[in-house]
Amino acid sequence: MFGVTILGNNSAVPAFDRHPTSQVLTMPNRKFLIDCGEGTQIQLINYKIRRSKISHIFISHLHGDHYFGLVGLLNSFALLGRYQDLHVVAPPALQQILQLQFAAADTQLSYPLHFHAIQQPGYLLTVGEVEVSCFKTDHRIECFGFVFREKKRPRRINPDAVKEHNIHYSWFENLQMGKDYTAPDGTLIKNEILTFEAPKGKTYAFCADTKYDESFIPDIKGADMIYHETTYLENFKDQAIKRFHSTSKQAAAIAKKAGVKKLLIGHFSSRYDELNEFEKEAREIFPNTELALEGVCYMLP
Amino acid sequence: MFGVTILGNNSAVPAFDRHPTSQVLTMPNRKFLIDCGEGTQIQLINYKIRRSKISHIFISHLHGDHYFGLVGLLNSFALLGRYQDLHVVAPPALQQILQLQFAAADTQLSYPLHFHAIQQPGYLLTVGEVEVSCFKTDHRIECFGFVFREKKRPRRINPDAVKEHNIHYSWFENLQMGKDYTAPDGTLIKNEILTFEAPKGKTYAFCADTKYDESFIPDIKGADMIYHETTYLENFKDQAIKRFHSTSKQAAAIAKKAGVKKLLIGHFSSRYDELNEFEKEAREIFPNTELALEGVCYMLP
Structure with missing residues (x-):
């Protein structure tokens, strides 16, 4: 089993019962959390995801809709008596933000928390059979995408x-x-x-928040599934450029050029109630596209 | 109109679809927000409360379930183009926490944000016809209750x-x-x-998180309505003492000794699914008690 469960698929401001970005990557024996917008801990409860199985949390960048739920989740882990190690992989500035908040509340965590500051693009770490690396995207502030690659499995x-x-x-x-x-x-x-023959290891890439950017195509080339943001429909292309975001067709173009098998799209702007048009526009360029809907688990093909 | 709408009534860890502490105080022409747990901005949307009318936000203490939703709300205000001044009244350490998070995201607020650090108990500020003061409660970290007193109205x-x-x-x-x-x-x-004769001004007191503490009775004496936490039922009295929280009967005893007109109880522990017992126990001592239920507006009598 190698799948991605969507906890939040909306951009900056919550709307239409959609939440800010968060995803759970489920692999054999472990779970990773990717981004952690406000309310993620409540979404984990809503979708009955076993929080104790989450060993690593990856934060792409420090816009609030991608991490404001983290400190609450870490805090609740402690209140619930978690004892398993937890690793947070994130831009360096997050560490002081967390430390200040723990100090203000006189919080004693019940578990070992390991903070891994992302220093540069490239290899990050290996967890069991999964190798994680990161790449830069083109966003208003420093932002990283992540690649989760299962190493060759045993024959x-x-x-x-x-x-x-x-x-x-x-x-x-x-x-x-x-x-x-x-x-x-x-x-x-x-x-x-x-x-x-060993079953082939699978690869998932999370492309975070980004403008249309071909520079990271080599990083995600041939992945089984990628997630790429589509904040806007095609007619808001100018807005997308101005705000360092992407349109439906731009995400699809990246998926096509990178030769991936499947494309998940999300991070929808609060200006859109209906989402079908996103799927329609993207599929014109890349047919194997799916909307990232909250609560749904998308299996790697 | 002088009423309190409950946005969150649960203690530390969210459970049973109950949220962490937040309340909206609605007065003629203005709204105050009291505490701002994670997800408050979503609760404001759920209950259709006009966010632009909120002029002041009061934070009682820096345990996460009372303020982790603040930075997200301030951020969303900016994304929504708010222009009205906003005042945050809170323990001093919150200012740096907010500043670090704004700096990490390169956030430029669209509105003037005024931070008022609470230095000591007593008078805080006057907004229109409402005078706000604070008092210390007995909690694990420094914690303040708030008194909102309408000054004498015009004849x-x-x-x-x-x-x-x-x-x-x-x-x-x-x-x-x-x-x-x-x-x-x-x-x-x-x-x-x-x-x-001028209609009498009304008084609401928010007693924050606290152990049973008679020392603040003079501050809330004769109030029209108070909110007092009841994290536990009476049989968990020892737990309440240990964790610096109160029981149903302790909250009721404070209300009775302070001679207030009405008591609202909340901050229920996640160990309780059913809440009726809280009301029952409190009413044995103070009959005019109501459960603080989310989405309900309680009018001052």
């Missing part, structure tokens, strides 16, 4: 073949890593005979 | 009497202020003949 044991060659299970881990097997009589048995 | 003109004595309307303001009238022939006409 799968061929049960008939290992039985036929009488291989002890203590050797299976070596086989899964791709090693050939040498039998007691010296015969070499090629790994391809004993295992099946 | 009401007796239309028959002013007609009979042929008094020009340019003199009415003097009469409303209580002055006697001297006729052109030198006759003194007493003010009581020309006007009716």
Whole structure:
């Protein structure tokens, strides 16, 4: 299972029962939170997402609609007696903001909180089988997109073949890593005979807030799914440029040029009640587009 | 009209669709916001409260469930193009927290924001006909309750009497202020003949978060309505003491000893789904008690 659940899909000001940006990335055995607008902790309750499973929180930039819910969530974790480590990966200035708020409330966290300040684009960290990197987007303030890439998974044991060659299970881990097997009589048995191809690792890219920007296409190239903001419809293209945001067609153009499999669009301006037009415009350029709707989990294809 | 609309009535962690503390005080021509937990801006939208009418925001203390929604509201005011002055009255440490967050986002507010740091208990400020003062409560960190007192209103003109004595309307303001009238022939006409008694100004007191504390009874004495927290039912009295909170019966005892007319109770712990027991326990001691329910406007009696 590798999917993205949308908690908020609206831009700056909440409207039409839509909330500011937040997404939960669900992978085997762990969850990441991406951005954390005001009210995220309530959305997590609404959609019954197990908060204790969240090990890492990634914050793209310090506009309020992407992080004002963070301190409340961290605080509630403590009040609920969380004990698991929590990692926050974010622009450096966030650390002092959090520290000041904890100090003012005399807050003692019940769990270890690790703050990772994003210093530059590139590799960030590896969590289990997932490697996370970031790239710069073109926004009014410094802003980072994130790429979550499952590393190659282990090859799968061929049960008939290992039985036929009488291989002890203590050797299976070596086989899964791709090693050939040498039998007691010296015969070499090629790994391809004993295992099946590893399932391909999947890649999700979160392109944060951004103007139309081809410079990060190499970072998201060939991803299974990307999220790209579409604050405006195409007829507000000028507004989009002025405000460092993108239109429906611009998001679709990036998805097409990057050769990704699927496009999720969100961060809709509060000027729009109806969202269907976003989907329609984007699909003209990139057919496999879906609206990021709150409460829905989108699986990577 | 002098009433209080509840936006949030829950303690620390949101639960059962209840939100953290926030209230709107509605008076003729103006609104004050008291505390501003996470999600307050969304509650203001839900209950269709005109945000532009809010001139002052009072923050009792810096536990997150009483102010984490403030920066988002201030931010949204700017995005919505507010131009009216806004006053925030709060513990001093809040100013730097706000400034850091505005700086990180490169936020330029569209309106003048005046920060009033609470230095000590006592008189705070006067807004139109309302005088606001504060008092200390007994909580884990420094915490203030607020008293909103309408000053004596102008006396009401007796239309028959002013007609009979042929008094020009340019003199009415003097009469409303209580002055006697001297006729052109030198006759003194007493003010009581020309006007009716002024309607009595009303008083509302918000007692914030607090342990049972009789020390602030003089501050709230005789108020028309007070809000007092009741985090726990009576059987959790020990827990209440330990956490610097109050029980249902303790809130009622304060209301009774202070001789107030009406008691509103809230800040219910997330351990309680059902709230009726709070009302029942409090009414045993102070019958004119009401649960502070979200979305309801409680008029001062």
